[in-house]
C-alpha cells in the first residue's frame with residue numbers, strides 16, 4: 001500500500017478557552033478506535049485539550065489529569081474516552097503491562113499524554129499533536145497525520161476550524177501544508 005504524504009497543520013491557541021474549543025472540535029468528529037497522541041512539555045496544554053475533547057464527546061464528568069493512576073475512563077459521552085498519561089511510564093513494554101493494548105483495541109477513543117514514551121506500543125494510524133509553550137497564554141499546536149484515518153480526521157478538523165465564526169482570530173490556522 002502506498003501511503004499518502006504526511007499532513008501537518010499548525011495553529012496557535014491564545015487562551016485556555018481556545019484550546020478547549022479546538023479539543024471540542026476534534027471530540028465532535030472522532031470515531032471509535034481512534035488514537036490521539038499528545039506530546040509537549042509540562043504545562044503545555046495537553047490536559048486542557050483533552051478536557052475540550054471530552055466536552056466535544058458530550059462527556060459530563062470533569063476530566064482531570066490521570067498522572068497517578070495512568071488511565072481514566074469516561075463512559076457518559078457519545079463514545080468511551082480513555083485518557084492515558086504516560087509521563088511515569090518508562091517505555092512501551094511497561095505500557096503493555098498496564099493494559100495499554102486493551103484501550104487501543106477497545107471501542108473508545110484513546111488519548112495519550114506523553115505518547116512519545118510509548119510510541120512503540122501505538123498503532124500506525126495515529127493523529128499526533130505536539131504542544132509548545134509560546135508565552136503565558138499562547139500555545140502552538142502542531143498536528144501530524146500520516147495514515148488514512150488520521151489524515152481523514154485532520155481534514156475534518158481543518159474544515160471545522162475553517163468554518164469557525166464569528167471570531168476570526170480564534171483558532172485561525174497559522175499555516176496549512178499540503
Ligand SMILES: Nc1ncnc2c1ncn2[C@@H]1O[C@H](COP(=O)(O)OP(=O)(O)OP(=O)(O)O)[C@@H](O)[C@H]1O
Pocket residue numbers: 013014015016018019040041042043044045046047048049065113131136137138139
Ligand atoms: N492557550 C492555552 N492553552 C492551554 N493551556 C494554557 C493556555 N494558556 C495558558 N495555559 C495554562 O497552561 C497550563 C496547561 O496545563 P495542562 O495541565 O493542560 O498541561 P499539560 O500539557 O497536560 O501538562 P502535564 O505534562 O503536566 O500533564 C494550565 O495552567 C493553563 O491554564
Ligand SMILES: [Mg+2]
Pocket residue numbers: 046047048065113
Ligand atoms: Mg497533563
